[in-house]
Amino acid sequence: MSLRAKLLFLFTILSIIPLGIAGRNMTQITRDELKSAANDHLMSVAGQVTQVVEDFYRYSWMNPLLFIQKAVENESLAVNEKLSLLTEGMKNAPDLVAIQISVEGVDSPLLVIQDEFSALLKQSSLNAEHVLRLDPHEIAGHRNQQEAFVGGLTYLEQVDRWLLTIVIPLAETTFGRTATLAARVNLERLAARIKEHSFNKTGFITLIDAEGHKIFDSNRTDLSQCSLVKTIKELLSSDTRTIGVVPYVSPSGERMLGAYALPTNLDVGIIVEKSEAFAYMAVTQMVKNLILWVTVGFIVAIVGAIVVSVSLTRPLRKLTQAARIISEGDLSINIETPKSKDEIGELSLAFEMMLEDLRSYIARLTETTKAKERAESELKLAHDIQQSFLPRNFPDWEQIDIWGKCDPAREVGGDYFDLFQIDDDHYGMVIGDVSGKGVPAALFMAVSRTLFRILSSRELSPDLVLTEFNNKLVELDQGSNMFITLFYAVFNDKTHRLIYSSAGHNMPYVKGSRLSEGTFLMLPGMKTMVAGIMDGITMPVAETFLRRSGDTIVLYTDGMIEADNEEGEIFGEERLETLLNHYTDLPAKELCEMLIKEVKEFQAGRPQFDDMTVLTLKVK
Amino acid sequence: MKITENVQNNVSRIFLDGRFDANTCGEVEQFIRKRIDDGMHYFVLDMENVSFIASAGLRVVLVIAKELRNTSRGDLCIASPQPNVRKVFEISGIDNVLQIHEDVERAAKGFLQ
Numbered sequence: 001m002s003l004r005a006k007l008l009f010l011f012t013i014l015s016i017i018p019l020g021i022a023g024r025n026m027t028q029i030t031r032d033e034l035k036s037a038a039n040d041h042l043m044s045v046a047g048q049v050t051q052v053v054e055d056f057y058r059y060s061w062m063n064p065l066l067f068i069q070k071a072v073e074n075e076s077l078a079v080n081e082k083l084s085l086l087t088e089g090m091k092n093a094p095d096l097v098a099i100q101i102s103v104e105g106v107d108s109p110l111l112v113i114q115d116e117f118s119a120l121l122k123q124s125s126l127n128a129e130h131v132l133r134l135d136p137h138e139i140a141g142h143r144n145q146q147e148a149f150v151g152g153l154t155y156l157e158q159v160d161r162w163l164l165t166i167v168i169p170l171a172e173t174t175f176g177r178t179a180t181l182a183a184r185v186n187l188e189r190l191a192a193r194i195k196e197h198s199f200n201k202t203g204f205i206t207l208i209d210a211e212g213h214k215i216f217d218s219n220r221t222d223l224s225q226c227s228l229v230k231t232i233k234e235l236l237s238s239d240t241r242t243i244g245v246v247p248y249v250s251p252s253g254e255r256m257l258g259a260y261a262l263p264t265n266l267d268v269g270i271i272v273e274k275s276e277a278f279a280y281m282a283v284t285q286m287v288k289n290l291i292l293w294v295t296v297g298f299i300v301a302i303v304g305a306i307v308v309s310v311s312l313t314r315p316l317r318k319l320t321q322a323a324r325i326i327s328e329g330d331l332s333i334n335i336e337t338p339k340s341k342d343e344i345g346e347l348s349l350a351f352e353m354m355l356e357d358l359r360s361y362i363a364r365l366t367e368t369t370k371a372k373e374r375a376e377s378e379l380k381l382a383h384d385i386q387q388s389f390l391p392r393n394f395p396d397w398e399q400i401d402i403w404g405k406c407d408p409a410r411e412v413g414g415d416y417f418d419l420f421q422i423d424d425d426h427y428g429m430v431i432g433d434v435s436g437k438g439v440p441a442a443l444f445m446a447v448s449r450t451l452f453r454i455l456s457s458r459e460l461s462p463d464l465v466l467t468e469f470n471n472k473l474v475e476l477d478q479g480s481n482m483f484i485t486l487f488y489a490v491f492n493d494k495t496h497r498l499i500y501s502s503a504g505h506n507m508p509y510v511k512g513s514r515l516s517e518g519t520f521l522m523l524p525g526m527k528t529m530v531a532g533i534m535d536g537i538t539m540p541v542a543e544t545f546l547r548r549s550g551d552t553i554v555l556y557t558d559g560m561i562e563a564d565n566e567e568g569e570i571f572g573e574e575r576l577e578t579l580l581n582h583y584t585d586l587p588a589k590e591l592c593e594m595l596i597k598e599v600k601e602f603q604a605g606r607p608q609f610d611d612m613t614v615l616t617l618k619v620k
Numbered sequence: 621m622k623i624t625e626n627v628q629n630n631v632s633r634i635f636l637d638g639r640f641d642a643n644t645c646g647e648v649e650q651f652i653r654k655r656i657d658d659g660m661h662y663f664v665l666d667m668e669n670v671s672f673i674a675s676a677g678l679r680v681v682l683v684i685a686k687e688l689r690n691t692s693r694g695d696l697c698i699a700s701p702q703p704n705v706r707k708v709f710e711i712s713g714i715d716n717v718l719q720i721h722e723d724v725e726r727a728a729k730g731f732l733q
Binding site for chain 1 (some may be wrong): 639642643645653657672674675676678679681682686688699704708711712714716717
């Protein structure tokens with residue numbers, strides 16, 4: 001997970017948690033508040049409707065009826081007066097569409113019908129008297145000595161009117177028999193009034209009768225299976241009058257919130273209901289708002305997080321990228337250091353400094369490498385020049401087989417050998433080793449070689465050549481303090497005499513008649529001194545003979561005997577001597593090569609410190 | 621090359637350990653030159669532990685000895701060389717120019733006289 005992703009994740013968590021908690025709490029609180037407000041509203045509407053019903057009952061229906069009752073019962077009034085009062089009373093009570101006074105034993109009761117209603121019925125070809133007259137048995141059934149009966153709800157389908165029946169007992173004294181005052185009440189006004197209620201805009205107001213049938217509904221829909229209606233039915237039958245709120249599921253499956261109220265005196269239930277969704281619409285709205293704002297807040301937080309994390313990680317990314325580029329070896333990139341003074345700014349600065357250091361380091365290194373390469377190529381050149389001083393083609397002399405080989409060390413060494421014919425009979429062979437290595441040694445050798453060639457062409461005896469050579473070398477040298485060891489031999493192929501001299505050089509091995517029977521032996525040491533250090537030294541001289549065919553002299557430099565192996569053992573003179581005797585019959589060239597090969601094998605991969613040179617003269 | 625020094629009576633005894641060849645002669649030369657700069661004039665090079673001396677080593681010894689003799693009337697000598705090292709001194713004839721002693725004490729005494 002990248003740093004950027006981590007930061008984003010953190011910011012997201014930080015923004016979601018408080019928003020989520022706050023949102024959830026607010027929704028909860030509001031939902032509760034709205035719920036209780038909705039409940040209160042429903043209850044209050046239910047109460048209002050109940051009040052309307054009760055007011056109708058009391059003022060529009062019962063008061064006029066009681067007035068009529070009083071008039072009818074008044075003994076001081078004549079029948080005419082009573083009738084006119086009855087008619088008057090009906091005029092003042094528009095809801096009362098028929099008044100019927102029934103007296104026990106009298107077949108036809110007195111029935112007064114409101115003109116408007118009568119006309120209405122007539123329009124639908126109904127006989128008003130037939131429709132509105134109450135059966136005496138019915139009246140008798142409703143008659144109650146103490147109280148008025150209210151009920152008998154009827155629906156006149158043809159005219160779409162709801163009628164209620166009120167039966168009031170009349171005092172026996174009036175007619176001397178049991179008599180009743182009955183009225184048919186038109187509920188049209190009540191229905192209209194209820195329909196006018198503002199609650200109808202958001203919910204439903206339903207009135208039901210004691211059987212659970214819907215009132216003011218032409219279908220008389222049976223709601224008795226509805227849980228709320230069941231409750232109301234129970235309450236109606238128990239004569240308890242109450243008000244309450246119940247949530248329930250409507251037959252259509254909608255979640256509803258309903259309040260019910262039961263008016264006194266009237267066996268109807270009032271249901272005020274709203275769909276829960278509608279009641280809680282504000283909550284839903286609020287939740288929607290909240291979700292919207294949480295989303296907005298979240299997006300803002302995410303954008304902020306992206307901005308912050310990008311601004312934090314961009315320099316880091318740049319640095320990472322830069323580091324990658326640098327690791328690939330490209331130091332030419334530029335790091336744009338952010339101006340911030342925070343840790344990232346410091347890091348960038350440190351990084352830039354590191355890059356700067358690296359650049360200068362690489363620059364220095366490149367320069368040194370170049371210089372080194374130049375020096376190495378110069379050294380190689382010096383090495384090649386030095387090698388070119390050494391003879392590569394060996395003359396095919398009549399009686400002498402002569403061969404030399406120099407195996408140079410990696411660096412420029414100072415080994416030197418030469419061979420030349422001095423005159424008809426005399427052949428010169430010289431081997432030498434300049435002190436030290438490198439270009440100075442090579443230069444010193446070049447000087448020595450030239451000097452030696454000049455001197456040896458003028459003078460035959462080796463000791464005189466070396467003595468003069470030493471003096472000249474000291475004279476030429478301007479404080480380099482370098483020296484050269486030399487072994488110089490002159491062979492006369494007529495006399496087979498070999499005269500030799502040495503300037504501090506290793507004594508060669510000789511297989512010759514005078515010394516031993518067919519084995520190599522080192523020539524005896526001489527009192528001598530390296531050349532180039534001290535002048536005025538008389539170089540020694542000695543002689544030996546190489547008479548027979550196969551007699552040999554082998555000159556070598558110290559690189560041959562001082563080569564060492566892994567165990568630190570030095571090759572040494574004994575090994576050389578053994579090898580010489582072993583390869584005693586080989587021609588000069590093969591002998592030289594074999595010796596060098598053996599020494600190299602002895603070294604077995606160890607770096608070669610010094611040049612190895614062998615020069616062999618063999619009598620044919 | 622391991623180089624150690626022990627100074628007694630103004631004589632520096634320098635103990636060399638290893639091969640004294642073209643690769644190591646620079647160290648020895650630098651070491652002794654520094655001691656000369658410090659004011660030393662007499663040096664004994666103990667070569668008991670020198671397994672091998674090359675011509676470059678010989679040159680260093682010669683150069684230093686020559687300088688000491690010419691400039692500060694000092695000197696340098698060799699002590700207790702191994703036979704093969706002694707042989708190199710003899711072959712090259714440098715034993716004619718430099719004193720070679722059996723041991724360090726004798727070499728140092730030689731200077732005091």
